[in-house]
Amino acid sequence: MKPNPRRRFLQLAPIAALAGCAAKPDEKTEDEKLPSMVGAPIRAYGERSPHDKTKRLVPDLKRPQLGSTRTPLADTEGIITPAGLHFERHHAGVPDIDPAKHSLLIHGLVDRPLVFSMAELKRLPSESRIHFIECSGNSGGEWKAPGGPDAARSCGLASCSEWTGVSLKVLLDEAGLKKEGKWLLAEGADACKMFRSLPIEKCLADCFVAYAQNGEALRPEQGFPLRLMVPGYEGNVCVKWLRQIKVVDVPYQSREETSHYTDLLPDGTARQFSFVVDAKSIITSPSGGQKMNGAGFHEIRGLAWSGRGRIDRVDVSTDGGKTWAKATLQEPRLSMAFTRFRMPWQWDGQPVEIMSRAVDESGYVQPTREELVAARGVNSQYHYNGIKSWKIESDGSVKGA
Ligand SMILES: Nc1nc2c(c(=O)[nH]1)N[C@H]1C(S)=C(S)[C@@H](COP(=O)(O)O)O[C@H]1N2
Numbered sequence: 001m002k003p004n005p006r007r008r009f010l011q012l013a014p015i016a017a018l019a020g021c022a023a024k025p026d027e028k029t030e031d032e033k034l035p036s037m038v039g040a041p042i043r044a045y046g047e048r049s050p051h052d053k054t055k056r057l058v059p060d061l062k063r064p065q066l067g068s069t070r071t072p073l074a075d076t077e078g079i080i081t082p083a084g085l086h087f088e089r090h091h092a093g094v095p096d097i098d099p100a101k102h103s104l105l106i107h108g109l110v111d112r113p114l115v116f117s118m119a120e121l122k123r124l125p126s127e128s129r130i131h132f133i134e135c136s137g138n139s140g141g142e143w144k145a146p147g148g149p150d151a152a153r154s155c156g157l158a159s160c161s162e163w164t165g166v167s168l169k170v171l172l173d174e175a176g177l178k179k180e181g182k183w184l185l186a187e188g189a190d191a192c193k194m195f196r197s198l199p200i201e202k203c204l205a206d207c208f209v210a211y212a213q214n215g216e217a218l219r220p221e222q223g224f225p226l227r228l229m230v231p232g233y234e235g236n237v238c239v240k241w242l243r244q245i246k247v248v249d250v251p252y253q254s255r256e257e258t259s260h261y262t263d264l265l266p267d268g269t270a271r272q273f274s275f276v277v278d279a280k281s282i283i284t285s286p287s288g289g290q291k292m293n294g295a296g297f298h299e300i301r302g303l304a305w306s307g308r309g310r311i312d313r314v315d316v317s318t319d320g321g322k323t324w325a326k327a328t329l330q331e332p333r334l335s336m337a338f339t340r341f342r343m344p345w346q347w348d349g350q351p352v353e354i355m356s357r358a359v360d361e362s363g364y365v366q367p368t369r370e371e372l373v374a375a376r377g378v379n380s381q382y383h384y385n386g387i388k389s390w391k392i393e394s395d396g397s398v399k400g401a
């Protein structure tokens, strides 16, 4: 019977001397050549292998406190972003907060204003959920100049973690919400005193204050000791170093709601409070900056997410958008979390353009750049979710298209 070539992914040449059947008696077999070594001693907190050099993308800024670092999406697997690679975005640097001295004030339109210490928060009923955070400025460069060179630069202001904490509903029930309370202001303890207004329905539905990330305390960059999690909404509302929540009757038009995070439309009006993250996807492998090591089998891998719920489908095109095939989605598919997609592919070594298109459970289809620009113009720096393509040259190099 002829071997089925489709069964073998890589056409590797077999090794000469197999275990136990060396060609000559004085020659070492392949398994005898495998090295052995005495290991390093035990340690109290694990570190990565020194051979793993994966890093966040850190721009060279004069005032890094105002900046952001990006997740190297092309070098992450599955759906969880390791805490040390979670993107960071802050407007006044990372404060050093002693959790023993930190508290959360809840006041405004409530029956009983309350202050919770961290220890008191941890006594309350807890929950853990996996959610992405995406900065509204992610992919902002693609509005004016599509072609972001790699996955980190084009899309790295998005990450996904398991977050643990207490639901806002539990906290607001303790304080007793007054019926005039329709919005909530959440404020951080960093120097910019960043605050955002959030509609009370969303707060009661699924928001929570998180003190843990991927099984351990939040990292300082992610808001240690406490942050707000607003699943599916633009990252900016997930206020870090959370210190007060005030229940109010109307949105307060904060700096982040007026000068930032609004989209100037072609007719001169602005799109404001566009909280929900629209469905988006990106192929992380092969992606810009990588080099294909030869024609033949390659697995196309990528990430998709939506603020409207689960990802229903991801289509992949390997012919510049002419035809599309359904990718396999990693289970479980979680609501408002990263979803990993995969597709086997035989590359014939010819130049091609590859791209992905996410569809979420609400039926929303990720738009092409042309469709997005037709609807919103090119004035905005925020909320870009157009289809991203990569160009593969015949030498195997991959570039942003
Ligand atoms: N207090 C405070 N919260 C903040 C910010 C900030 O500067 N200060 N940045 C916001 C922005 S713009 C984003 S996108 C997210 C980023 O969260 P991360 O740094 O954990 O990725 O935090 C939000 N929360």
Ligand SMILES: [Mo]
Binding pocket: 089, 134, 135, 136, 137, 235, 236
């Ligand atoms: Mo952001």
